[in-house]
Amino acid sequence: xxxxxxxxxxxxxxxxxxxxxxxxxxxxxxxxxxxxxxxxxxxxxxxxxxxxxxxxxxxxxxxxxxxxxxxxxxxxxxxxxxxxxxxxxxxxxxxxxxxxxxxxxxxxxxxxxxxxxxxxxxxxxxxxxxxxxxxxxxxxxxxxxxxxxxxxxxxxxxxxxxxxxxxxxxxxxxxxxxxxxxxxxxxxxxxxxxxxxxxxxxxxxxxxxxxxxxxxxxxxxxxxxxxxxxxxxxxxxxxxxxxxxxxxxxxxxxxxx
Amino acid sequence: xxxxxxxxxxxxxxxxxxxxxxxxxxxxxxxxxxxxxxxxxxxxxxxxxxxxxxxxxxxxxxxxxxxxxxxxxxxxxxxxxxxxxxxxxxxxxxxxxxxxxxxxxxxxxxxxxxxxxxxxxxxxxxxxxxxxxxxxxxxxxxxxxxxxxxxxxxxxxxxxxxxxxxxxxxxxxxxxxxxxxxxxxxxxxxxxxxxxxxxxxxxxxxxxxxxxxxxxxxxxxxxxxxxxxxxxxxxxxxxxxxxxxxxxxxxxxxxxxxxxxxxxxxxxxxxxxxxxxxxxxxxxxxxxxxxxxxxxxxxxxxxxxxxxxxxxxxxxxxxxxxxxxxxxxxxxxxxxxxxxxxxxxxxxxxxxxxxxxxxxxxxxxxxxxxxxxxxxxxxxxxxxxxxxxxxxxxxxxxxxxxxxxxxxxxxxxxxxxxxxxxxxxxxxxxxxxxxxxxxxxxxxxxxxxxxxxxxxxxxxxxxx
Numbered sequence: 001x002x003x004x005x006x007x008x009x010x011x012x013x014x015x016x017x018x019x020x021x022x023x024x025x026x027x028x029x030x031x032x033x034x035x036x037x038x039x040x041x042x043x044x045x046x047x048x049x050x051x052x053x054x055x056x057x058x059x060x061x062x063x064x065x066x067x068x069x070x071x072x073x074x075x076x077x078x079x080x081x082x083x084x085x086x087x088x089x090x091x092x093x094x095x096x097x098x099x100x101x102x103x104x105x106x107x108x109x110x111x112x113x114x115x116x117x118x119x120x121x122x123x124x125x126x127x128x129x130x131x132x133x134x135x136x137x138x139x140x141x142x143x144x145x146x147x148x149x150x151x152x153x154x155x156x157x158x159x160x161x162x163x164x165x166x167x168x169x170x171x172x173x174x175x176x177x178x179x180x181x182x183x184x185x186x187x188x189x190x191x192x193x194x195x196x197x198x199x200x201x202x203x204x205x206x207x208x209x210x211x212x213x214x215x216x217x218x219x220x221x222x223x224x225x226x227x228x229x230x231x232x233x234x235x236x237x238x239x240x241x242x243x244x245x246x247x248x249x250x251x252x253x254x255x256x257x
Numbered sequence: 258x259x260x261x262x263x264x265x266x267x268x269x270x271x272x273x274x275x276x277x278x279x280x281x282x283x284x285x286x287x288x289x290x291x292x293x294x295x296x297x298x299x300x301x302x303x304x305x306x307x308x309x310x311x312x313x314x315x316x317x318x319x320x321x322x323x324x325x326x327x328x329x330x331x332x333x334x335x336x337x338x339x340x341x342x343x344x345x346x347x348x349x350x351x352x353x354x355x356x357x358x359x360x361x362x363x364x365x366x367x368x369x370x371x372x373x374x375x376x377x378x379x380x381x382x383x384x385x386x387x388x389x390x391x392x393x394x395x396x397x398x399x400x401x402x403x404x405x406x407x408x409x410x411x412x413x414x415x416x417x418x419x420x421x422x423x424x425x426x427x428x429x430x431x432x433x434x435x436x437x438x439x440x441x442x443x444x445x446x447x448x449x450x451x452x453x454x455x456x457x458x459x460x461x462x463x464x465x466x467x468x469x470x471x472x473x474x475x476x477x478x479x480x481x482x483x484x485x486x487x488x489x490x491x492x493x494x495x496x497x498x499x500x501x502x503x504x505x506x507x508x509x510x511x512x513x514x515x516x517x518x519x520x521x522x523x524x525x526x527x528x529x530x531x532x533x534x535x536x537x538x539x540x541x542x543x544x545x546x547x548x549x550x551x552x553x554x555x556x557x558x559x560x561x562x563x564x565x566x567x568x569x570x571x572x573x574x575x576x577x578x579x580x581x582x583x584x585x586x587x588x589x590x591x592x593x594x595x596x597x598x599x600x601x602x603x604x605x606x607x608x609x610x611x612x613x614x615x616x617x618x619x620x621x622x623x624x625x626x627x628x629x630x631x632x633x634x635x636x637x638x639x640x641x642x643x644x645x646x647x648x649x650x651x652x653x654x655x656x657x658x659x660x661x662x663x664x665x666x667x668x669x670x671x672x673x674x675x676x677x678x679x680x681x682x683x684x685x686x687x688x689x690x691x692x693x694x695x696x697x698x699x700x701x702x703x704x705x706x707x708x709x710x711x712x713x714x715x716x717x718x719x720x721x
Binding site: 055058060061080081084085086087088089093095099101102103104112113115116117118119120123166 | 258259261262263266267269270271607608610611612613614615616617618619620621713714715718
């Protein structure tokens with residue numbers, strides 16, 4: 001039996017910036033695997049390099065050294081357009097500040113990844129299906145009455161739900177969330193998180209989450225603690241028993257039920 | 258699909274983008290209108306010139322020998338007229354005699370007095386044969402046009418014989434009968450001359466033996482009537498006389514300067530017929546052979562376009578120059594598109610980062626911002642064409658309204674001698690303007706679009 005392939009495998013990731021004559025080391029050799037169905041949390045103080053690592057794993061920022069494999073393919077050896085394809089088809093992003101388009105309503109924001117994927121001619125053939133799927137998602141997220149609203153007319157929690165719907169529209173196997181509740185009040189954050197975890201569990205997505213929130217981290221399968229550009233430790237919080245252990249995770253690397 | 262969709266949405270939701278559209282709209286509209294007016298002027302000027310000039314003129318160089326035996330071209334027109342009238346495509350031919358001199362209005366006391374020179378007007382005398390002349394130019398129509406300058410009807414009494422004495426003139430039975438002339442209606446109005454008035458013409462004749470300008474020659478003539486062509490310059494400079502009378506005055510009886518031709522169909526026949534007629538006349542010994550060295554004698558036979566080449570090319574050049582200058586308006590419009598697209602790239606930096614995260618390629622982002630420039634231009638071009646064409650069609654109504662509103666005659670009809678502002682819409686020109694505007698907009702949008710495509714998505718996402 002061949003070795004199972006992680007969704008993301010990062011090895012020896014380094015990232016530094018030149019600041020005048022000085023070289024600023026942000027990441028200093030990070031190894032990381034994300035498995036299907038896994039909730040992996042990155043924790044650490046501000047400035048430890050969590051977001052930089054997330055950008056590198058999400059194929060948005062090129063590491064100074066190291067490799068990032070997405071489903072077994074070395075992401076940073078791919079062409080620009082192929083990397084864009086991976087971002088569109090295999091990765092979903094949820095940002096702290098939602099990052100919705102102010103000019104588009106909820107449905108239009110949610111269908112954007114599908115629009116990027118599709119040329120003008122084939123779009124008219126697909127448009128109906130895609131919109132239907134977006135509306136179903138938004139309705140499930142409690143936004144049935146808000147479909148035609150632009151971000152300016154939505155609350156923070158509603159905007160983040162639209163952003164999650166956008167990230168999940170194309171059923172990516174990997175979801176990257178950078179402090180998804182960091183900009184929300186506690187109760188709104190809780191409800192958004194519930195929704196995120198529910199969808200992650202239902203779709204068996206590999207979720208890579210950056211947070212400062214200890215309570216949130218406790219609900220993840222693994223927590224990687226970062227400090228000064230390194231992973232200094234890993235913990236496996238006691239989890240509610242109902243979650244299934246991802247079947248492809250090798251022993252010793254997989255979360256415990 | 259997202260490129261066009263987002264570009265259209267940005268334009269719709271951000272009214273500042275309309276500045277780009279507005280600048281293209283103004284440039285396209287103005288270019289179409291100005292080119293329509295210039296083309297109209299060109300066309301009308303051609304038509305006017307066309308009406309007064311014969312299709313082809315044949316003017317032998319009388320003073321240059323044709324061969325070693327010292328033969329000169331005949332000075333009387335009959336052999337040339339007989340030859341060209343036999344040509345297949347020639348509808349009519351008329352001999353003309355051309356000379357230059359001065360018109361001395363009746364109140365001038367002395368012709369060559371310094372004090373009075375302001376009263377003398379350089380004119381060209383055209384000696385014509387009637388009715389032959391009616392067959393080659395539109396003189397008959399010009400003589401019959403209703404009066405426009407001055408209050409009296411100055412037209413000749415009888416168009417079949419316009420040189421006949423008018424009823425207003427009573428010849429003195431004791432004097433030698435005076436010759437008659439026809440002059441431009443505007444010229445007559447300027448000097449307050451009336452039909453039947455006498456006036457003096459002055460010129461210098463060439464001494465036949467020495468070949469140098471010699472005798473000053475004056476003649477008193479009777480104004481038999483006026484004509485009004487639609488071409489100001491000609492009306493102010495041309496005085497028609499009987500060729501016979503002009504020849505007698507100059508001491509060159511029966512001579513001619515040129516033979517004017519009207520072809521059956523100028524547009525169709527000129528190209529083939531003119532060289533053939535010339536060759537035929539050379540063979541008959543009526544024109545000079547093109548020499549191996551030196552002169553080609555091509556000027557001896559000229560179409561009306563060749564003889565007015567300088568003027569036609571001047572109008573054509575004016576049109577081209579104006580087009581180039583107005584092209585600068587397009588450049589300014591391009592700068593507008595550049596500024597707006599640059600602003601959009603800065604303003605939408607975060608959106609660029611989001612699009613990259615969602616899977617847009619740098620090429621896609623480039624196309625998005627090019628589409629913004631392209632759509633702005635497209636809107637501007639469509640509106641500009643509509644408005645420009647409408648303005649060109651309704652320019653006279655607009656000018657009249659504006660003149661009445663401002664109380665100032667914007668288009669002085671007497672200056673151009675057109676009773677309306679001529680316009681001609683050239684569809685090829687419109688397509689050219691539209692393409693140029695689109696290219697300008699795309700090139701202007703390209704610089705900020707490239708900047709957007711080269712943005713680091715992480716930096717763009719951090720932008721607040």
